[in-house]
Amino acid sequence: MNPLSADTRKWLILAALAAALVVVFFVLNQLVPDAASVLRRGRKDLDRGRYVAARSAFEQAMAMSRKSSGVRCEARLFYSISFVREGRFREGERELEAFIAEYPNSFWTPQAYFDLAYCRRNLGKEGAAYRIYVQIIDLFSNTSWAEYARDKLKEFGGRAPGDVR
DSSP, rough: OOOOHHHHHHHHHHHHHHHHHHHHHHHHHHHHHHHHHHHHHHHHHHTTHHHHHHHHHHHHHHHHSTTTTTHHHHHHHHHHHHHHTTTTTHHHHHHHHHHHHHHHHTTTHHHHHHHHHHHHHTTTTTTHHHHHHHHHHHHTTTHHHHHHHHHHHHOOOOOHHHHHO
16 A cells, blocks of 8 residues: 655645635535625515514614615615515605615615605505605606506596695
């Protein structure tokens, strides 16, 4: 039996250490996920109707992210939307207003306005919802949200409700 040369033993030891580092990195990444993976988990929970779990994940993703990060912005929006999907329109309205104030120029802002209008309609604030749909068309005319808003305006029969709330 031929013993391994000193150089071969060094390379085998280095290869084993490299493999061990890869395994440790993988395990640590699973134990301490990054904000984007927490956000993905929250989106899955939201899609499955697990609103409390989704909000928890979104809060965690926000806490792990800088205010200016795309992950935090998206987590903040879907945190708000979780209330809307749960039928908690007052909380949804409050959270969406806060999102719009915090992220007035985000990619997600037109959706936030649209969901805010949905909350207001469900809270009996027809005039406020109408005005938001018009605002979406004015501010975000080149987005699909403007088209959705035009469709919603048709539901009002071509005239604004008298509600001024």
